Every structure is written in C-alpha cells, then in structure tokens.
Amino acid sequence: xxxxxxxxxxxxxxxxxxxxxxxxxxxxxxxxxxxxxxxxxxxxxxxxxxxxxxxxxxxxxxxxxxxxxxxxxxxxxxxxxxxxxxxxxxxxxxxxxxxxxxxxxxxxxxxxxxxxxxxxxxxxxxxxxxxxxxxxxxxxxxxxxxxxxxxxxxxxxxxxxxxxxxxxxxxxxxxxxxxxxxxxxxxxxxxxxxxxxxxxxxxxxxxxxxxxxxxxxxxxxxxxxxxxxxxxxxxxxxxxxxxxxxxxxxxxx
Numbered sequence: 001x002x003x004x005x006x007x008x009x010x011x012x013x014x015x016x017x018x019x020x021x022x023x024x025x026x027x028x029x030x031x032x033x034x035x036x037x038x039x040x041x042x043x044x045x046x047x048x049x050x051x052x053x054x055x056x057x058x059x060x061x062x063x064x065x066x067x068x069x070x071x072x073x074x075x076x077x078x079x080x081x082x083x084x085x086x087x088x089x090x091x092x093x094x095x096x097x098x099x100x101x102x103x104x105x106x107x108x109x110x111x112x113x114x115x116x117x118x119x120x121x122x123x124x125x126x127x128x129x130x131x132x133x134x135x136x137x138x139x140x141x142x143x144x145x146x147x148x149x150x151x152x153x154x155x156x157x158x159x160x161x162x163x164x165x166x167x168x169x170x171x172x173x174x175x176x177x178x179x180x181x182x183x184x185x186x187x188x189x190x191x192x193x194x195x196x197x198x199x200x201x202x203x204x205x206x207x208x209x210x211x212x213x214x215x216x217x218x219x220x221x222x223x224x225x226x227x228x229x230x231x232x233x234x235x236x237x238x239x240x241x242x243x244x245x246x247x248x249x250x251x252x253x
Contacts, residue, residue, distance in 0.1 A: 079098070080096075112126045113129075172196075173196055177192065192214045194211070208231035213227040
C-alpha cells in the first residue's frame with residue numbers, strides 16, 4: 001500500500017527499477033534514478049515511453065496472417081478509431097468513426113475514401129459517394145502575397161531520386177488531366193487535356209510545350225485532338241496551327 005519501489009537488479013541485470021508512486025501506477029526507470037523510460041501516469045491519464053536520450057520505439061507484433069492494431073476509444077466506443085496493419089497483404093488502414101477513411105497499400109498507393117479502385121494504377125486515389133459542390137480536392141493558400149495555390153505536374157525521365165532530362169526531340173507529356181465516365185462495365189475516356197513538350201530547352205532556361213485539348217466523339221473509344229495552343233501562342237482548331245488562329249478544313253467559325 002502507498003508509494004514505494006521494488007528493485008529487480010538480478011532479474012533485470014541491474015539496469016531497471018520498477019516503481020509505484022502516488023502519481024504513477026507503473027514506472028520503469030534506469031537504476032540509480034538515471035531517467036524514466038516508461039511511465040503510466042494514472043492521475044493524468046498519460047503514458048510516456050523513452051527518456052529523450054536516444055531513439056524510442058513501440059512495436060506491435062502479430063502473426064503473418066493477422067493484424068497489428070492501435071485503437072483510439074472513448075466512453076461510448078472502445079474502438080471508434082484506429083490504425084490497422086494487415087500482415088496478409090501488408091496494407092495499412094486509418095479508421096475514424098468505425099470506418100476506413102484511408103488505406104496505404106503494400107506498393108505505396110494511397111486510397112482516400114475507398115479501399116481499392118478499378119481505375120487506379122499507382123499514386124493517390126480520392127473517392128467519395130457524396131456530391132461535393134466545392135470539389136473533392138481543395139488546394140488552399142492563405143498568405144499576404146500574390147502567389148496562388150498551385151497544382152504542379154513535374155515530368156522527368158530516369159527514376160525517383162535519379163532524374164534525367166526528358167526527350168530532347170520533344171514528344172514527352174509533361175502532364176495530363178483525364179476525364180472518364182463509368183458505363184456500367186468500364187471507365188470510358190470522355191476528354192483529356194495534355195501538356196506536350198516539343199523540345200528541351202534551347203537556352204537552358206525554357207521548356208517549350210503545346211497544350212492539347214481532346215474529346216471523344218459518339219462511337220469513339222478514345223479522345224481525339226480538337227484544339228491546340230502551341231508554344232508560340234498559335235491556336236489551332238482541328239489542325240496544327242501555323243498562325244495566330246488556324247481553323248481546319250470543314251470547320252465553320
């Protein structure tokens with residue numbers, strides 16, 4: 001009863017002491033009071049791991065066919081939120097309000113709002129079942145400056161961490177925005193906007209590119225180019241432009 005301590009020098013090789021005090025329900029510290037390494041503070045409902053002298057880690061181990069889970073609970077629900085690592089497929093779920101909100105797959109793909117997607121190849125996938133008047137992805141910039149929020153597409157050859165120049169003759173796509181619709185069986189391409197390089201920098205400071213707008217006609221399985229803005233600022237409708245505004249044969253202005 002009351003405060004006190006028990007030393008287990010022989011069992012713990014003289015390195016740790018287990019204490020019980022009026023504040024800590026359980027405490028492990030270095031022998032000779034050299035610093036607490038694990039504290040359960042029952043008065044303030046806190047637990048502390050590590051003594052700030054080096055790296056600290058917490059490991060949750062499970063078999064290869066089960067899950068390692070860290071739960072966050074309240075008075076009404078002991079498992080209302082959590083982080084769930086599935087050792088079957090090496091994916092990690094992040095849960096709130098008893099539902100999975102984000103999944104990181106074993107290959108590093110990130111799914112927000114959906115555990116999987118038939119149209120996702122790699123990278124980030126955001127899915128929602130509700131109409132969003134302001135969009136599903138919002139990029140905000142709040143600062144006392146004229147600079148705007150930015151969506152940046154960056155193209156390079158080589159690999160991540162070891163980049164190399166794009167094709168010097170042009171033809172590399174610097175970025176694309178694809179619009180698709182689900183027809184009940186597959187996601188079909190309806191329209192696309194592409195930034196297409198025409199050559200690498202001639203001066204070392206530029207990256208000339210065309211902006212291409214494409215749509216799919218009825219009965220067509222893929223978008224076709226309809227309008228192009230060249231690196232020189234020429235605009236072509238149905239044709240690659242050679243002047244400020246060029247309209248292809250058969251098109252009426």
